[in-house]
Amino acid sequence: MSDLSIVLKSLLSRRISSSITVLSVALAVALLLVLLSLRNAAAGSLLRGSGNAHLLLSADATPLTAVLNGLYFAGAPPRALTLAKVEELRSQAPGEWWLAIQQGDSYRGFPTLAAEPAILERFQPVPGESWTVRDGRGFKRAEQGKPFEAVLGDAAARATGAKLGDRIALTHGSGSSREGAGHVHEEYAFEVVGILAPTSTAFDRIILVDLEASWILHAHDRREAAGELAPKDEHAHEDGDHAHDDEHAHDDHSHDHDHDHAHDHDHDHAHAPLTTAADLTDDDRLVTGLLLRLPTRPGADAPAMLPQVHDLFRRDTSITVAQPAQEVRRLVSIAGNVEGVFLAMSAAVLVSSAIAIMLALYDGMAARRRQIAILRVLGFSGARIAGMVITESALIGAIGSLVGVAIGVGGMVLGAEYLRTRVGLVIDASLDARATIVVAGAAVALAALAGVLPAAAAYRTAVWRSLRPLG
Amino acid sequence: MPAALEFDQVRFRHRGDVDSAFALEIDRFAIASGEQVLLAGRSGSGKSTLLALAAGLVEPDSGTIRVAGDAITSVRGAARDRLRGRRIGMIFQTFHLLHGFSALENVEAALLAIGEAKSLQRSRARELLAALGIERASATVDELSVGQQQRVAVARALAPRPAIVLADEPTASLDPENAGAAIDLVQSLCREHGASLLLTSHDPSMTARFERVESIERFVRGAGAVGGATANSAAAARSPAPGGACE
Structure with missing residues (x-):
């Protein structure tokens, strides 16, 4: 006791x-x-997921919303920058790298991030930690005659169940197409070619696709709305191998446009020609954000020129410039x-x-x-x-x-x-x-x-x- | 050998009663080592108060009380509690066992209080309970009969090998036959363990069981200085001085 x-x-x-x-x-x-x-x-x-870009340039209303939209995918940026503006901005400051990004589409509620394929090499979602592709490979630039490619973040892949080789159709806007919230870009299926390792950041929820593929998607919508896509006969479908799938199309549901269209299509633009890079105009080449990493000396946290470059871009009232880490803090x-x-x-x-x-x-x-x-x-x-x-x-x-x-x-x-x-x-x-x-x-x-x-x-x-x- | 219990010029009056005469006036009262004394008197006459004074649970206004030679009135706080735990065993009319605890734990608690090692606690408690015929030592005391509860109380009182056992009306709630058996048990166990016994009772039939009987009346102011002499005072007088001396 x-x-x-x-x-x-x-x-x-x-x-x-x-x-x-x-x-x-x-x-x-x-x-x-x-x-x-x-x-x-x-x-x-x-803080961890603010990325290794020193500056984010966009047309958002405030630096904070620019960062929340551009790097945390809180919502689709409401306005975009033209490619001409992007080129103008690029000419004003030296960059270790520049990356143009576009957002606005989604797949089953998971946001897409359209960017140049180099994003996987240059951008680090966590400063000092590069992307790791856990399954498959990175996406490539859209090529004529081949399906567009997508790489899924770890959380997005787990939640949607998408696997390598699956074909997915993106939804315009951030809503889930299953809930009927947005228009589905059914004309273009993206093949899942890679799945990223988890980063414990918002980037785990993204669907990474090629920037030009995203432009083509939206250009197609624009052309369709403008009546530029007159239906052609079945032999005219030689402009692409893009799968013609439903929203979550898998191989067994897809069909290519270069085969014989003997069966029925039950949607309006079934026979419309697909848009290609050649059809893009300057109005189609829009970006919602521009990531900039300035040259930095090894061992330094931030480049010495960051305040000057930040100040330089702040003077341009047509854009919003944000330092992601600072905004998050x-x-x-x-x-x-x-x-x-x-x-x-x-x-x-x-x-x-x-x-x-x-x-x-x-x-x-x-x-x-x-x-x-x-x-x-x-x-x-x-x-x-x-x-x-x-x-x-x-x-x-x-x-x-x-x-x-x-x-x-x-x-x-x-x-x-x-x-x-x-x-x-x-x-x-x-x-x-x-x-x-x-x-x-x-x-x-x-x-x-x-x-x-x-x-x-x-x-x-x-x-x-x-x-x-x-x- | 020092007296098991010794009162020397002790004066006590109840708290808040400062203007009144002393409730108890004990010039000298001692119990020799191994001696068994019955303190007789009617209910409410101060027998329990005298026991409380002896146990150091009530503070006298003046005087000295010694237990096995150590003045319990000279120490305070934890030292007094320790002295009480080691030198005094107490048995109450309603036993005052720890409810929810087993018979074994009740006895162990008395040994824990004096810092006995855990292994010794258990063996000593088992030994005592077995000697008293408590077979269900692991049963909670609430599951035991009244007779068994009383034996557990006696075992607990004797566990620390005290110099004296103070028993406060231990038979008050028992019928005469069981009361006699209980007194026999307490007396024999105290004798066996070498502990003195001071037992209070208002039952006149108890006087025959003790060689020395003291009346509380002789310590109560106003009750008559010699009024407390009892039939067995002659036996008390035979006790060796100073232990058995009563003034």
């Missing part, structure tokens, strides 16, 4: 009351842990103020749990007075019994913390899933180790503190009076 076994007996003798107080601590700990971990993970994920700082309120509320819940422990123990003191008096008669000192009460209180905090961590783990998985599906933020779903230690430690310390008052009552127990009636 030990003092601890007496403490455990005491806890077990008040199962219901102990369970309720443990649960209240557990919920407070879980709430705090999830909030802290989500905050850290979200901030970390945001600003966003995290803004969000931090709101989180502070939630954290304060969670801390208040934890404190109220401690008060609940104190009340439960203090109330229990009246019933336990006799037991305390017996222990005193046996030779337990008042201080020792007070220590046992504090231990009991701390134990409630410790058990509550353990249960809270378990609930928090589940909460993080749900929270991460929510952020991924609703906000598009890919975060690490594990609890923040430091936050876990701090919160669990604080819960135990608070619980122990809550035991001080009941312990003082135990210490002051009038032994002889508590053992009456006597002779």
